[in-house]
Amino acid sequence: MSFVEIRGFGKAYGATPVFADVELDVAEGEMCILLGPSGCGKTTLLRAVAGLARPDRGRLVIAGRDVTAASPEARGVAMVFQHYALFPNMTVRQNLAFGLQQKRLPRARIAEKVDAALALMELAPRADARPAELSGGQKQRVALARALVLEPRLLLLDEPLSALDAQIRKRLRDELKRLQRETGFTAILVTHDQEEALVLGDQVAVMNAGRIVQAGPAREVYDRPATRFVAGFIGDFNLLEPDAVRRVFGEQADHAWAIHPEAIDLLPTAAEHGGLTAEASVIDVRIHGPVLRYLVSANGTELKVDVLNRSSIAARCPGDTVRLRLDRAQVREVA
Amino acid sequence: MPEPSGSLADRLLIGVVSLLLLLPVLAVVVSALATDWYSGLVPSGLTLQWFARVLAEPAFQAALARSLFVAAGSVVLQVLVTVPAILVAHCYLPWLDRWMERLMVLPYALPQVVLVVGLLGLYAGGPLPLTGTPWILLLGYLPLAFPLLYLPMKNNLRALRVQELLDAGHLLGAGDLVIARRVILPCVAPGLAVGLSMVFALSFAEFVFANLLVGGNFQTLAVYLFGQRTKIGQVTAVIVVIYFAAMWLSTLAALSMLRRRPI
Structure with missing residues (x-):
């Protein structure tokens, strides 16, 4: 039995389904990512787990207790919101103490727990600041601390990083991972950012149009997308229809091929090679830091090719003719 | 420019x-x-003889006391009725909130005499026969003062994500009343302070309602001033100066409340 079990969850607003037939298992200490495009129902699903939205159908079990009908505060969950939802009239310390005060803990015990949470999140120097005086990253750390100080059985995070700028987002992402390692909390995190999902997720559940289309370890979802949608949403696949496969690689295919950009090698035209090959010409090249992203055209089909950005490999220029090489084992067939 | x-x-x-x-x-x-x-x-x-003379006048003292009573009573009534109504409409009843926004200017769009006739009809008999008592004034000022509270409070409320604050509070184990008292009210305190000081000023100085609804039965400062208009000019001037002082003090009180709560 899993730590969190979602069984047959469904919800509709009138005739419009928000999510349907959702089955999800989250193991204790695991971070599960709900990944999907905006409007796919992932946030409402998270709110239903929190008790802030009521599912029309289905059952929810957290830590062996059926909490389907329980009120939000009786579920032992805590939530971090996209826009922090800090109490603007309270200091950081007061924000952290608020939930503990509602539990009627003794004053000394509250102070102790709040101090520990401040230390954990490195917020002690800002303990007496109000939210308006904090940066976005600090606000979200306060929101995280306010949730963790309650020692919830399950932590819910609703796009916690999406309101932050890129650099802070990466730092907070790493910090989130460190916290999870240190405190071992169980979490469900909602995001539309596939990189965030792969970095943070022990398990990734990809949602589309209110349904979970694939759930599994991050590695597996990245390597073996179950559907064309997952392939398109995760990992920036090259998606080749059967006739494109025939044109480019001269192979017969029953289904479309999904190929990771990094699975294709870029070789000089004269190089020795095994595997599938094709002639192509470079259309464009962009530097993505450690990776060079080539856009090449092979027999009229555009392909993305990622190559490590090493100075030892001479970069090719638009107009160059290259040879593409691909291991057949790297190809995922998707329906 | x-x-x-x-x-x-x-x-x-x-x-x-x-x-x-x-x-x-x-x-x-x-x-x-x-x-x-x-x-x-x-x-x-x-x-300073005019001040001494006016302040020593028992009729003036009584009128001043009545106006202070009406102003303070109006503030209390607004806190008890209008403030919760605005909060409830904003948080739970958006349709009501939209109607509040549309209807709020009505007391200012209609001639005051029309309002007076309406109020007299409303409170002449029925469940609340209040004509001629000061209470009709307090209730009459309720719609008149509504926009004075609604506009500044809405300004503060719009800057808050109330729904998210309620959600966050619920998950932290607080009920709506606790969240309203500990989070939302403190956050709208600046708007509330401005609104209530304007309510105080309005109720303290209002003339048409005071004269037509209660008039001689309950002479407020404005009605008293009106009665003095044909007498010595200095006396009316003294009363007006006392008005100014009261407004100024209520504004100062509101401003000091604002400064005490930096948000």
């Missing part, structure tokens, strides 16, 4: 407008202190 010449022109404009606004106030103050100001540009002498 173009930027280069703007600075001087702006200052000049502000100076002229300020002067125009301040001059009558100044004239009233000087007039209240004048021994005699019937001829010449300046009064012939200054004295």
